[in-house]
Amino acid sequence: MTHLGRWLSALVDGELDGVERDRVLNHVAGCDSCRQEANSMRALKRRLTALGDASAEPAIASRLIELARCDEAVSAGALPWAAPTGIAHARRTADWGSGVLPRTWRLAAASAGASLITIGVLAFMLGNGEAHPPVPKITPSVDSYLMQHAFDAGQHPAGSTPAANSSPATPGRSKGVAAGHAGPGQPASGKAGHSLTPPARHRTTGASGSAATKLRGQPAASPTAGPSPSSSADVSAGPPPVTGRQRG
Amino acid sequence: MLWLYWRRSRAVIGAVAAAMGALAALAVVASFLADGRRPGSAPPAALGRGSTSPGRSSLPAPNAPVARRGMLLMAAAVAACRTVPYRGVQIVAWSGPEGSSSYLLDVWHRPGGPELARDDDAGDGSGSLGFPASGGGGTVGVLSLSAGMLELLRVNYVLEYEGVGTSSNRSARIVAVRRPDGTLAARFWLDAATGLPLRREMFDRSGRRVSEGAFIDLQIGDQELGELPAEAGRAWTAYAPASSAASRPTVAQLASLQVGGWKVPGRLAGNMILSGVSRTATPSGTVLDARYSDGLSVASVFMQRGVLPRTLPGWHQADVSGTQVLATESGSLSEQGLAWSARGIVYTVIADAPPDAVAAIVAELPHDSHIGFWSRVGMGLKRIASWFDPFG
Numbered sequence A: 001m002t003h004l005g006r007w008l009s010a011l012v013d014g015e016l017d018g019v020e021r022d023r024v025l026n027h028v029a030g031c032d033s034c035r036q037e038a039n040s041m042r043a044l045k046r047r048l049t050a051l052g053d054a055s056a057e058p059a060i061a062s063r064l065i066e067l068a069r070c071d072e073a074v075s076a077g078a079l080p081w082a083a084p085t086g087i088a089h090a091r092r093t094a095d096w097g098s099g100v101l102p103r104t105w106r107l108a109a110a111s112a113g114a115s116l117i118t119i120g121v122l123a124f125m126l127g128n129g130e131a132h133p134p135v136p137k138i139t140p141s142v143d144s145y146l147m148q149h150a151f152d153a154g155q156h157p158a159g160s161t162p163a164a165n166s167s168p169a170t171p172g173r174s175k176g177v178a179a180g181h182a183g184p185g186q187p188a189s190g191k192a193g194h195s196l197t198p199p200a201r202h203r204t205t206g207a208s209g210s211a212a213t214k215l216r217g218q219p220a221a222s223p224t225a226g227p228s229p230s231s232s233a234d235v236s237a238g239p240p241p242v243t244g245r246q247r248g
Numbered sequence B: 001m002l003w004l005y006w007r008r009s010r011a012v013i014g015a016v017a018a019a020m021g022a023l024a025a026l027a028v029v030a031s032f033l034a035d036g037r038r039p040g041s042a043p044p045a046a047l048g049r050g051s052t053s054p055g056r057s058s059l060p061a062p063n064a065p066v067a068r069r070g071m072l073l074m075a076a077a078v079a080a081c082r083t084v085p086y087r088g089v090q091i092v093a094w095s096g097p098e099g100s101s102s103y104l105l106d107v108w109h110r111p112g113g114p115e116l117a118r119d120d121d122a123g124d125g126s127g128s129l130g131f132p133a134s135g136g137g138g139t140v141g142v143l144s145l146s147a148g149m150l151e152l153l154r155v156n157y158v159l160e161y162e163g164v165g166t167s168s169n170r171s172a173r174i175v176a177v178r179r180p181d182g183t184l185a186a187r188f189w190l191d192a193a194t195g196l197p198l199r200r201e202m203f204d205r206s207g208r209r210v211s212e213g214a215f216i217d218l219q220i221g222d223q224e225l226g227e228l229p230a231e232a233g234r235a236w237t238a239y240a241p242a243s244s245a246a247s248r249p250t251v252a253q254l255a256s257l258q259v260g261g262w263k264v265p266g267r268l269a270g271n272m273i274l275s276g277v278s279r280t281a282t283p284s285g286t287v288l289d290a291r292y293s294d295g296l297s298v299a300s301v302f303m304q305r306g307v308l309p310r311t312l313p314g315w316h317q318a319d320v321s322g323t324q325v326l327a328t329e330s331g332s333l334s335e336q337g338l339a340w341s342a343r344g345i346v347y348t349v350i351a352d353a354p355p356d357a358v359a360a361i362v363a364e365l366p367h368d369s370h371i372g373f374w375s376r377v378g379m380g381l382k383r384i385a386s387w388f389d390p391f392g
Helices: A006-013 A018-030 A032-050 A058-075 A087-098 A103-126 A142-152 A175-182 A211-215 B002-035 B065-083 B147-156 B251-259 B355-364 B373-387
Strands: A155-157 B086-096 B099-109 B115-119 B158-167 B170-178 B184-191 B197-203 B209-220 B237-240 B272-282 B285-293 B298-305 B316-320 B323-327 B337-342 B345-352
Touching: A006 A018, A006 A032, A018 A032, A103 B373, A142 A155, A142 B272, A142 B285, A142 B298, A142 B337, A142 B345, B065 B147, B065 B158, B065 B170, B065 B184, B147 B272, B147 B285, B158 B184, B170 B197, B251 B272, B298 B355, B316 B355, B323 B355, B337 B355, B345 B355
Parallel strands: A155 B115
Antiparallel strands: B086 B099, B086 B209, B099 B115, B158 B170, B170 B184, B184 B197, B197 B209, B237 B272, B272 B285, B285 B298, B298 B345, B316 B323, B323 B337, B337 B345
């Protein structure tokens, strides 16, 4: 524990003269601790001097001087916002310079970004379709459409319950024969049931030839055949046989 | 002297003769390659029965005897379809690369009235189609001809008388229907006694037969007709035209539909011309039916405001011309219902037409195209902005 404080360092630095120097020297002569302290400071000074010129960078030096002034201002009771050159300003300047936003700014930026993303996602979801009110989901009424299509084709569908004596006699035609040749489980006209009422018809998958011929149990004609060749098998139950033609 | 000249010029004359010979040979080869057949051979249409390919043929001139006779025979067939009483059974078959389908129809016709048709099953109570009200709804015959269809045939095709034949044990005259490029589109067998169409075959552009319809039983005369079945009620009202089937919707009528939000094309692929518009009211809204025909095929395009669910019971996903649609049954596009929704409208197409023609029709109608990311976001922002628009 030294007794002289800063006077001792001033003595070592040679900054005292006259009466002050004498008084300090008298004390050091009679005080062991102060004498040891003075010796240590002289030894340190010599060592530092031996290191040569170690002056700080001008920028760092100015920053340190600025900080020292700030401390003096604070200790003198000056308001920090009244002195923009204070430590807060220095720190703020350092923050802007390093690209790190202050907390309030970070919060504002995050809020704005989240809002933009939310609006973008919402717009993307709502953009799937035109800007009109939502339209109902429709199931096509196929049975009604098929009936209307028959009208379009120039035919009028007949009712399901014709007059008792009006059923065509269709001589030479047997529905049983047709059903037999349509394959097991196939109805006479080759139509199968369905769930919604689309017309599931008799199908001969993979046969692109004459389905009519197949339905009647006759060999399928060539898909590329022209008018069916004349055949002696002109049976009433078969498909309409077509004989050849000639220019007349 | 002459001998001297000959000796001097014979080399030149020989070279010229050789060049002309080579030119003639090239012309013959080019003609052979262009026609795809040996020069001098008869076109397939002129071949008798047994021809295996209804390929390309030279078209007759409009005033050629075969063309005039073909037109007259078809006009007589239209008149016969209107005036001759008959009843019978027709078989209609459609075939495509994926399979074929066929059905039978009972038909009746009384002079002056429409042809009544009923699914062959409906009469015996089996009712496989499940149309309790209509019986044979959806089963369409292909033999009946109308004046409107003949007019479209005349516009889109060339008719040609080909000869005589038989069908359904009846003598018939055969009329070929050719496309403008000469390929065979269809053949009609017309009854020699009455003029009624007995049989029709349709071919696609490759010459493959895609459809045939024929009477397998035909009885002509009032005494054979008996009592006709009741006609199914018609829930649809004609929007346009109001009178004859030969007339077409006017430009004003189409404009009126456009104002009402219905974009009805006047023409579709394959020379399918709009020949009528009907509509009906349903609990889910108004349904519009636009009827198209080229004289041979008939396509009905049904439109209703709304969207189609992704899946429907009884339907399956199908790819038609690169577009995903819902189809009522697998296989050939003919006689098949195809449905999709675009721009707030549900489209349903039912056509008696070759598969390639149906695919072309579907491709030409509106479809929702894939929109980009920013376009979609922009549309969504516009929609959000409309929420805050006090005048919106």
